[in-house]
Amino acid sequence: MTAYIEIANLGRLAQDTVHDLRARGGHIPITRLGQPTGAYLVVAKPDAPMSLLEAITEAVGLLDAFDDTRPDEMTPLFTLHAYNELTIVLRDLLNALGAP
Numbered sequence: 001m002t003a004y005i006e007i008a009n010l011g012r013l014a015q016d017t018v019h020d021l022r023a024r025g026g027h028i029p030i031t032r033l034g035q036p037t038g039a040y041l042v043v044a045k046p047d048a049p050m051s052l053l054e055a056i057t058e059a060v061g062l063l064d065a066f067d068d069t070r071p072d073e074m075t076p077l078f079t080l081h082a083y084n085e086l087t088i089v090l091r092d093l094l095n096a097l098g099a100p
Contacts, residue, residue, distance in 0.1 A: 049095060049096070050092050050095065050096050051096060052093075052096040052097065054092075054096070055089070055092045055093045055095075055096040056093070056096075058089055058092060059089045059090075059092075059093060062085055062086070062089050066082065
């Protein structure tokens with residue numbers, strides 16, 4: 001079973017932490033009701049920064065996927081997921097451009 005964490009549901013500090021972990025790799029202990037479960041969310045370190053062409057291709061692909069979405073498929077869950085995907089693509093583009 002695959003579980004997902006929607007970044008938009010996290011507070012700003014947690015969002016920044018996940019962003020930092022995506023950049024350098026790491027793991028986050030998972031708790032349930034404040035108690036350790038012994039499980040970890042592993043965030044893999046990317047092999048190499050994305051090139052500008054790769055970032056552009058990723059962004060174009062995401063926008064094409066949105067173009068193929070019917071209005072009746074644009075549920076609140078779709079909107080939340082789309083926001084997260086756009087955030088990731090924009091960060092990848094900015095990183096490829098060398099933004100701080």
